[in-house]
Amino acid sequence: MSSSSHLKKIPIKIATNSVSSARRWPWMLKVEEWFYKHKNQLIFVHITMFVFFMSMMIIPLFTKFPDVNANIWNNLRLLSTFLFWGLWFPLVFASVIFAGRIWCGVLCPMGAATEWANKIGFQRPIPAWLRWEGTPVLSFLLITILGQTLDVRDENSAMLEIFGGTLLLALIIGIFFGRNKRAWCRHACPIGLLLGVFSRLSVIEFAPKLPQKGGDRYAERGVCPTMIDINHKAESRHCIQCFRCVKPASPGGLFLRFRKAGEEILQIRHRNPNWAEIWFMFLATGVSLGGFLWLILPQYQTWRQQVGNWFINHGWYWIGNTGPSWLMSVHPEQHQAYNWLDFMMIIAFMLVCMLFCTFVLCATNALSSWLAGKFNGDRTFKSRFLESGYQFAPIAMISIIIGLGDQLFKQLQLSGLPADLISYFKISLFLLSIVWSIYLGYHILKNQGVTKIGRFLALIPSALGSIIIAAAWWPAIFGVHFSMLAEYRAHLAILS
Ligand code: SF4
Ligand code: SF4
Structure with a gap:
């Protein structure tokens, strides 16, 4: 049969x-x-x-x-x-x-x-x-x-x-x-x-x-x-x-x-919400942002120079040495070798971005959850915070895709696709993810029993959180084209 x-x-x-x-x-x-x-x-x-x-x-x-x-x-x-x-x-x-x-x-x-x-x-x-x-x-x-x-x-x-x-x-x-x-x-x-x-x-x-x-x-x-x-x-x-x-x-x-x-x-609320996921979304969004921004922000080079000078002025010359190749990029054959200064600066920059994003998402989500409580939201502040933290899933997902998947856009640009078109595509993804996050946030609040007016008020801070994250990606979306990125890499190689 x-x-x-x-x-x-x-x-x-x-x-x-x-x-x-x-x-x-x-x-x-x-x-x-x-x-x-x-x-x-x-x-x-x-x-x-x-x-x-x-x-x-x-x-x-x-x-x-x-x-x-x-x-x-x-x-x-x-x-x-x-x-x-x-x-x-x-x-x-x-x-x-x-x-x-x-x-x-x-x-x-x-x-x-x-x-x-x-x-x-x-x-x-x-x-x-x-x-x-x-x-x-x-x-x-x-x-x-x-x-x-x-x-x-x-x-x-x-x-x-x-x-x-x-x-x-x-x-x-x-x-x-x-x-x-x-x-x-x-x-x-x-x-x-x-x-x-x-x-x-x-x-x-x-x-x-x-x-x-x-x-x-x-x-x-x-x-x-x-x-x-x-x-x-x-x-x-x-x-x-x-x-x-x-x-x-x-x-x-x-x-x-x-x-x-x-x-x-x-x-x-019926699908096993979990703190580890919320922390992961907040932290991963920031660390991905940091992983992209250090390559393209001119300010990063300035800070690197200042920190390097500080070490040199204090006689700590080891900062300019290259480290082990299992820990950092050491490829003299390609004219690229990170030193301890690069290693520490990259990590510090990524961690600062991570803390910044986590702070923004926590603060806006906390305000939103507090407001939800003022407008009839059920359960405790902690439970509401946990539930509404999930509304950031779309914006977190798009951040990670754009941050870690930039090779695709780079290749599209090399294949002749106009850089502006790629930028508009990225910004459309971000806009879509913001709208989706707001939609999810609205319905999570509704399920918490928050009154209609309360839902709109409580959505303001969380929507602001999504917008701040998207805005932090601005240099990656519009501010840089991949030819610039290559120039920065070359600049880095000369500095090291
Ligand atoms: S992981 Fe595989 S076995 Fe487990 S629930 Fe999913 S489909 Fe089923
Ligand atoms: S990516 Fe591969 S190794 Fe990782 S969880 Fe999925 S199946 Fe497992």
Whole structure:
């Protein structure tokens, strides 16, 4: 019997609540069925992706450095950095809105490798330090900052260090912790948290057919590789969409569900809101901004000069020495070598931007939550702050895409697309994200029972927060073109 005819004969009873009152379109059943049927072949996808990623990281290291006439079509080093930062990064991000964490569940070679290592490893219980919600936040911040000091967006050896290093860590964690699980993916992967937070905005989710009350639960036993108790599943964050809990013909398990973009954030009070996500969104927005601005702000060069002079005047000449190449970009063959001054300035600048953005978002969100309380908002100030913090998800997402995915725009410009057009595209993305953030904020306030007039008043500070963040990106959107960026890099090289 074909599985589709089988499906017709077994009525699937889906409990109705806010999460699973579902529109089930025929194509979704077909997708479920397809994955169910081909799940054993996923290993070939993982192997192909693994080989491709490793090749793109290692082979370019043995090829020549790009000269002035080089482009992505005649230089493997440039092609490799473009594939990683110009295609892979923005596409994986954009796909979160339309397909959730499908990258993680179906394509990611690192996730597959950690799970494979886990099968042959010690399978120890996952320790508390790894389960701490702050671990992936720290992991993201460390990798992003190290990526900047190593110049990961332009240097192939830095890419190998960052991606190869995280792959090694993923394997180590896989070897030691969990039983047929992906402890790395849930608890430590810097990309996983990023995709997880923004998957709450996605138009699809996996929802329980027979949901149970009580909210999300952590389950080290069971089918889910990221420790989700599937019948209690209330949030998308940790679901890597591996389809393992999906059996189209079964009355239990999860099913693929289509929903309105951002619906989960509108229902956030019932969807396991979490402080780690709020901190992550606030901190990551700022650190990404810092990672872009230090390259293009003329003031950064002035401050660098002043700090450098201060050190020299105090006889601390070591500040001008280059450091180890695993910590900072040292490439004399390309006339670029950061010294300790660069290293410290880049980190300090990124941290200051991070604190600035976090302060702005915290202050405006706090004011908004306080006003909500004055106009009939339910629950405590802390709960309202937590809930309305999620309204910044769209602006945080766009900030990170533009900040870390600038290679795509650079390549578009090199391919002849007018720089102004690219700038208008970026500003449209920002405007869209601000409007979306305001929309989410309005409905979160409505769900808190805030009166109509109160909603408009409470929205003013939070909308201001989104606008300030967008304005901080102004130099990156309109103020700089990539030819200028190259000039700054050359300037840096001369200074060092
Ligand atoms: S969480 Fe990280 S390692 Fe795991 S599948 Fe996703 S991107 Fe890959
Ligand atoms: S909930 Fe289901 S689809 Fe999501 S990660 Fe767990 S097993 Fe995979």
